Amino acid sequence: MKKHQEEAVILDNIPIIGQDTYRLILQAPMIAREARPGQFVMVRVDKSYDPFLRRPFSFFRIDKEEGIIEIGYKVVGRGTTLLSQKKRGQTVDLLGPLGNGFRLPPEDTSDIWVIAGGVGITALIPCLEDLRIKRPKAKRVLFYGVKTASELIPSSFFKSLCHEVLYSTDDGTMGFRGVITECIDYHVQKGEKLPSVIYACGPLIMLKHIARWALAHSIPGQFCLESIMGCGLGACLGCAVPGNIRHGNSEKGYVHVCFEGPVFPVENIRWDEL
């Protein structure tokens, strides 16, 4: 996989839910050609040196034929605010594709749970697509949790990709009332069969709970993690998180989200130290 720096033309940059979550559609043929679900791009949100660092975003859609990629992002600070102000026809400087994508489960996998919290859904949609194509026999259940119903992205983005969608909202405005981990507990108690593998992306606190649950039940899982990033290329070592991949013979290892992740097998992260 070759990394490219590409000046991508903005085909559209529009709110997808409410006023703070956007989809950015980009003509980026070089990156699209090599991109895989779970990988990400580093976006230079401004030509100046303030903000200085690029911002990482996962692929939300990859269209190799058309040379189009899409990212879904939530406006949370300065960089994403600047990004949200960009207009159709302008360009942004992208670096990608970076990191390792989601790995497919074994051929005979029967039940897959995809667990998405908030804007984490955007990274999991191409993952679901991939699973549908490459593991068509497996049952795919999507657990999708947000604070309130108005934060859900339209179901047209994922309805056709899974057999079942189980919503949860903190305020009960859609599906189960409560956080996503409670929703999972509820369904397990109701007799839902435990999955053979899980895929998860969302807020850290959610990932921690799900990781603990998956480890307790010995369910293999792939977790898409975030960390502050410097280069995205594996050069600055700024994106380290506590993990179990050993480097040399150091006692306390770290894993690097940008090049050893962002997708990690659940057992490779020391969740308690995060």
Next chain:
Amino acid sequence: MKDVNLSVTLGPIKLKNPVMTASGTFGYGREFADLVPLEELGAVVVKGISLKPRPGNPPPRIVEACAGLINSVGLENPGVEVFVKDKLPYLQKRNVPVVVNIFGESVEEYAEVASILDDQPGVIALEINISCPNVEAGGMVFGSNSSTAGRVVEAVKRTTSKPIITKLSPQVTSIAEIAQAVEQAGSDIVACINTIPAMAVDIYTRTPRLGNVIGGLSGPAIKPIALKCVFDVVQAVDIPVIGIGGIATAEDALEFLLVGAKAVQVGSVNLTNPRASIEILEGIRNFLIEQGISNVEDYIGTLKVLSHGEN
């Protein structure tokens, strides 16, 4: 005008051009290979290497600052053995001139790392880091005092035949004095500056933003400070000086050459623009052509400083 001669001579080493990458911002070169023609650079300075592997500091290790960043990576590296076995061969095979940045927890450790690298082909110099603000032992404790700085240089000099670059911290009473001390101790070249000790805090959580509490500031924000340090050191020593700190454009690089740096290192901007080093090189060439200067060395150190009263 056809083309310009960009080659520079820094004491015992000759570079095909004055643009290198700065340690810690360019990995081991390979990370940028898809984006930058590595062999066109003056040299690649690799991430700091120690005798034993080091896991580095706890995260978060990076926080953005105005026109720059603060890092507390803490010199994470796989150790010199793994470096020689797994990282260096790629650059050697591609014939990229390599400068290895080294550090140790004791004078002996610096010397031992240097001796292990002594017979490595393609390594054109060793850069001694006595200026890292992110580690307790090693790093800045050696660089903040003339006599310890000199001792490290002497020890390394004894164990290697490679040219030595000593990299200095700006966080000292007089950087010129430290530069003179390492010159006296036998350093062939000095490089300045390393990052500037800095910190950031979160007013809501009331916690430091870096796992290590303090870190080092780098990027365009520090350029004026770096330029002054280079200016001071150039006056103070006879050995060549490498300018580092906040260089993001060809103009920035030319400023350092103008005050007398024989070469520059491009650091943090590699994170923002991975092709910065090569674009800076192109920019320097174009500037010299435009100015009708056929040899970059004719431009270096040509700053006109009026004495007081003249202006």
